[in-house]
Amino acid sequence: xxxxxxxxxxPVRLAGLRKDFGSSVAVDDLSLEVGAGEFLTLLGPSGSxxxxxxxxxxxxxxxxxxxxxxxxxxITRKPPHERDIGIVFQHYALFPHLKxxxxxxxxxxxxxxxxxxxxxxVAWALDLVRLGDMGGRYPHQLSxxxxxxxxxxxxxxxxxxxxxxxxxxxxLDRRLRETMQGELKRLQRSLDLTVICVTxxxxxxxxxxxxxxxxxHGRVEQLGTPEELYERPLTPFVxxxxxxxxxxxxxxxxxxxxxxxxxTARGLEMVAAAVAPPGDGEVRLSIxxxxxxxxxxxxxxxxxxxxxxxxAVYLGDAVRYLLRTPTGEMLIxxxxxxxxxxxxRMGDAVRIGWSADAVMVYPATAAxxxxxxxxxxxxxxxxxxx
Amino acid sequence: MLATARxxxxxxxxxxxxxxxxxxxxxxxxxxxxxxxxxxxxxxxxTDPAPGFDHYVTIGTASVYLRVLASTFGLALTVTxxxxxxxxxxxxxxxxxxGAWRSLLVALVLLPxxxxxxxxTYAWMVILGRYGIVNQVLMALGITEExxxxxxxxxxxxxxxxxxxxxxxxxxxxxxxxxxxxxxxMAARSLGASPLRAFLRVFVPLTxxxxxxxxMLVFILALGFYVTPALLGGPADLTLSMLISQQVxxxxxxxxxxxxxxxxxxxxxxxxxLAGRFLGLGRIWEGLD
Ligand SMILES: Nc1ncnc2c1ncn2[C@@H]1O[C@H](COP(=O)(O)OP(=O)(O)OP(=O)(O)O)[C@@H](O)[C@H]1O
Ligand SMILES: [Mg+2]
Numbered sequence: 163x164x165x166x167x168x169x170x171x172x173p174v175r176l177a178g179l180r181k182d183f184g185s186s187v188a189v190d191d192l193s194l195e196v197g198a199g200e201f202l203t204l205l206g207p208s209g210s211x212x213x214x215x216x217x218x219x220x221x222x223x224x225x226x227x228x229x230x231x232x233x234x235x236x237i238t239r240k241p242p243h244e245r246d247i248g249i250v251f252q253h254y255a256l257f258p259h260l261k262x263x264x265x266x267x268x269x270x271x272x273x274x275x276x277x278x279x280x281x282x283x284v285a286w287a288l289d290l291v292r293l294g295d296m297g298g299r300y301p302h303q304l305s306x307x308x309x310x311x312x313x314x315x316x317x318x319x320x321x322x323x324x325x326x327x328x329x330x331x332x333x334l335d336r337r338l339r340e341t342m343q344g345e346l347k348r349l350q351r352s353l354d355l356t357v358i359c360v361t362x363x364x365x366x367x368x369x370x371x372x373x374x375x376x377x378x379h380g381r382v383e384q385l386g387t388p389e390e391l392y393e394r395p396l397t398p399f400v401x402x403x404x405x406x407x408x409x410x411x412x413x414x415x416x417x418x419x420x421x422x423x424x425x426t427a428r429g430l431e432m433v434a435a436a437v438a439p440p441g442d443g444e445v446r447l448s449i450x451x452x453x454x455x456x457x458x459x460x461x462x463x464x465x466x467x468x469x470x471x472x473x474a475v476y477l478g479d480a481v482r483y484l485l486r487t488p489t490g491e492m493l494i495x496x497x498x499x500x501x502x503x504x505x506x507r508m509g510d511a512v513r514i515g516w517s518a519d520a521v522m523v524y525p526a527t528a529a530x531x532x533x534x535x536x537x538x539x540x541x542x543x544x545x546x547x548x
Numbered sequence: 549m550l551a552t553a554r555x556x557x558x559x560x561x562x563x564x565x566x567x568x569x570x571x572x573x574x575x576x577x578x579x580x581x582x583x584x585x586x587x588x589x590x591x592x593x594x595t596d597p598a599p600g601f602d603h604y605v606t607i608g609t610a611s612v613y614l615r616v617l618a619s620t621f622g623l624a625l626t627v628t629x630x631x632x633x634x635x636x637x638x639x640x641x642x643x644x645x646x647g648a649w650r651s652l653l654v655a656l657v658l659l660p661x662x663x664x665x666x667x668x669t670y671a672w673m674v675i676l677g678r679y680g681i682v683n684q685v686l687m688a689l690g691i692t693e694e695x696x697x698x699x700x701x702x703x704x705x706x707x708x709x710x711x712x713x714x715x716x717x718x719x720x721x722x723x724x725x726x727x728x729x730x731x732x733x734m735a736a737r738s739l740g741a742s743p744l745r746a747f748l749r750v751f752v753p754l755t756x757x758x759x760x761x762x763x764m765l766v767f768i769l770a771l772g773f774y775v776t777p778a779l780l781g782g783p784a785d786l787t788l789s790m791l792i793s794q795q796v797x798x799x800x801x802x803x804x805x806x807x808x809x810x811x812x813x814x815x816x817x818x819x820x821x822l823a824g825r826f827l828g829l830g831r832i833w834e835g836l837d
Contacts, residue, residue, distance in 0.1 A: 222734055242737040255735035259753045272740035
């Protein structure tokens with residue numbers, strides 16, 4: 163990689179961004195900061211305002227209110243072509259009438275660079291995405307993954323201060339997507355790029371991002387590292403959107419300083435390592451399936467209950483169980499698949515348990531997952547309220 | 549499925565056979581109303597009044613016929629260029645418009661399209677006539693004392709034909725423009741292209757197939773235009789189709805008229821073939837669908 167220049171990722175700040183379309187609010191008072199060289203993902207269900215946010219940063223949608231800063235300077239009133247922001251579009255938007263070289267050279271030609279410099283930069287960018295020998299092809303002569311790389315090279319060749327991506331890997335098959343995730347991450351690190359990426363693929367978000375902003379109804383529900391979001395989701399929505407979760411409605415029986423005992427509508431009692439939220443005592447619970455364990459005889463745990471396996475789905479590296487308790491509560495458990503295929507089977511009576519700190523407690527009024535999204539659990543109780 | 553590999557007999561699967569059956573009425577109609585008369589004309593051109601290629605020799609050697617052929621092509625070319633220049637911006641406005649504006653524009657493009665060609669040509673006669681609207685306005689404004697001769701001129705022919713053929717250019721161009729992914733111009737803008745440069749470097753080249761399709765359509769229609777040049781043009785603006793009509797209705801020279809018709813057909817096909825060769829016929833059809 164010949165003439166790679168120094169760090170170029172710029173910090174980005176969105177201050178109170180809002181966009182109304184008629185009477186509906188697509189993005190509502192969105193404020194966040196992205197550090198120089200940081201990879202931030204906007205993650206959220208369809209219609210949560212991710213694309214609208216991206217288009218406001220890029221300059222294609224004028225915010226109703228708020229300001230966009232890149233590198234400390236407000237750019238809200240600049241037209242898109244003066245913003246110096248690289249964009250990778252979902253379907254790449256490669257110019258079909260130009261060869262790969264012409265596509266990658268386009269931003270440099272727009273900047274009126276001399277031909278020799280253009281040739282050098284294009285070669286650099288194509289090498290970067292390992293397409294050094296493809297300059298003479300037309301986009302339609304490339305595979306989906308190659309087109310994606312050309313789009314990336316084109317967005318990077320002019321050394322933008324910020325790279326935006328809208329569902330960049332959405333059109334690729336699973337295996338290719340994983341390869342490209344690796345490449346993207348490698349590029350972002352080695353070039354020290356500031357990236358804002360939009361996706362509704364949680365796995366992609368977890369793999370790529372330094373931080374994730376989970377969006378819902380045009381607002382940021384939670385902003386944090388993948389680990390923070392997964393381990394300490396602030397709302398049931400985040401808990402359900404990122405990974406799988408048992409969602410249960412319950413009421414507080416009695417609460418202590420750091421422990422609270424709750425009972426679900428169907429009478430399942432459990433202890434949670436949490437403070438009871440203020441309010442009428444109605445709460446929402448969230449338990450990760452992989453925190454629910456099968457107990458050996460004699461083993462004990464904070465919360466224990468007998469159950470029957472209603473369904474066992476083999477996932478390769480894990481098995482996903484649907485469990486029914488004597489009171490009719492349905493719980494999901496996930497366990498590493500046993501060597502040789504042993505382990506509990508459908509119809510088996512088992513004893514399951516989970517620790518107090520596996521139970522996350524939220525006020526009953528907390529925003530839940532947007533309707534229209536398939537509920538991650540079959541337990542009907544999880545869907546009430548919110 | 550059609551077996552197209554060499555050596556494999558061409559078989560037609562039952563579902564395709566059924567589809568071919570649907571085409572049958574149209575094929576029969578085309579054979580009776582188009583292929584048959586065309587063949588008769590071609591035969592007549594070399595048999596009437598006596599067998600031989602005399603008519604074609606006359607057309608090829610008498611300069612008057614070549615001149616008419618050339619001026620017919622010239623007229624078609626000018627009209628085509630004018631429709632491109634006038635129609636492209638209209639198609640662009642159509643593609644960009646939304647809601648009520650769009651309905652209005654579509655109506656403005658299509659209404660003349662649905663009006664009889666003869667009516668529109670007569671309308672031009674009213675407008676351009678000796679005491680037509682144009683002349684009255686010019687005289688009222690004192691720009692001219694005497695009414696100008698506008699009707700039965702080459703100008704009138706051009707105006708009428710451009711007006712009548714404009715929708716044939718606008719519609720295919722519009723169709724290509726609406727199908728163009730808006731992300732392409734957005735990409736150009738994000739890469740540093742001003743609105744004008746994004747338009748010239750990305751939008752125009754990518755809508756060119758539509759322009760080619762429309763232009764080809766207009767050109768071919770213009771080559772065979774009869775009513776409008778006959779009613780609006782002057783004696784000097786003789787087109788091939790007028791010549792053919794003259795031969796038939798005034799001179800009853802069916803054989804010679806047939807030879808002229810075949811000449812026009814061959815010339816048209818030649819243009820199509822050339823266009824297909826240099827512009828890619830596939831891309832033109834692409835623009836038309
Ligand atoms: N041009 C527009 N006119 C009117 N409403 C719009 C427009 N663009 C977006 N919206 C609305 O704004 C909301 C947010 O849309 P946006 O495209 O930002 O969602 P998204 O998070 O990108 O969703 P997806 O994951 O489906 O792409 C939606 O309710 C959408 O209907
Ligand atoms: Mg979107």
